[in-house]
Amino acid sequence: MSGPDLPSTSPLPYHDAEPRPARRWFTKKRFLIPGGVLALLIIGGVAGGGGDTSDPVAAPSASPSPTMEEAELVDETLAAEEAEASASAEAEASAEAEASRQAEAEAEAEASASAEAEAEVSRQAEAEVEAAAEAEADAGTVSQQNALRSAENYLNVLPFSRSGLIEQLEFESYSTADATWAVDQVTVDWNEQAAKSAENYLDVMGFSRQGLIDQLVFEGYTQEQAVYGVNQTGL
Incomplete structure (x- = not known):
């Protein structure tokens, strides 16, 4: 049995003609390059989402509209x-x-304090004037001071009732006003003056109780003063 036919390994026949120059690579591959480019274009079109191979200018993307929740959040x-x-x-x-209220209150308070201070100064001035007038009235005039001295001298010698002492000063030619002023200035207990008068009358003459009371009333003592004076005698 014979084996498979093998290709002949005999050398190519020698040709005397000069060898042809080798072709350039792009000449050899003139059918491969267009095919590869076509393949790349197809792949790019599929990846681009369609068969449109054109390269349009990309339109600017529109801003997304806010949602209702976002709008409510903005409103809130x-x-x-x-x-x-x-x-x-x-x-x-x-x-x-x-x-403003505090400023007005402070201004009112200051005005009130100022007015109160002025009023107080005015009251003090009036009080001083009144005190001076009272002091002058208490001191009395020269005539009143003389009447007072005379009244004190009379009381050091004899007992007198208030009205009896005023009459005695008038008898000394003092005016009724000066005599009254002087008698009112003396410090005297008219009850004790009535008791002294009752004792003096009993030292001179005898009196009944009622007769002595009537005599003291006649001398200008009040009924109460006369009774008190007679009571002190034991009558």
């Missing part, structure tokens, strides 16, 4: 900011009003 934020601004304005207005 704006409302909160407006409320905060309004509250701040109200607080400032209230603070300014309070400051």
Whole structure:
């Protein structure tokens, strides 16, 4: 059995003609390059989402519209900011009003204090004038002072009732006003004066109880003073 036919390994026949020059690579591959380019274009078209191989200018992407939740959040934020601004304005207005009220209250207090101080100064001045007038009235005129001295001298010698002493000073030519002023200035217990008068009358003559009371009343003592004086004698 014979084996498979093998290709002949005999050398190519020698040709005397000169060998042809080798072809350039692009000449050899003139059918491969267009095929590869076509393949690349097809792959690029599929990747680009379609068979459109044109290269249009990309349109600018539109901004996405806000959602309802985002719009509500913006509205709530704006409302909160407006409320905060309004509250701040109200607080400032209230603070300014309070400051104005305090300023007015302080001004009124100062005015009231000033008026009160002036009134107090005026009252003090009036009181001083009145005190000076009273002191002058208490001191009395020269004539009144002389009447007072005479009244004190009479009381050091004899007992007198109030009206009896005034009459005695008038008898000394003092005016009724000066005599009355002088008698009112003396410090005297008219009950004790009535008792002394009753004792003097009993030292001179005898009296009944009622007769002595009547005599003391005649001398200018009051009924009560006369009774007190007679009682002191034991009558």
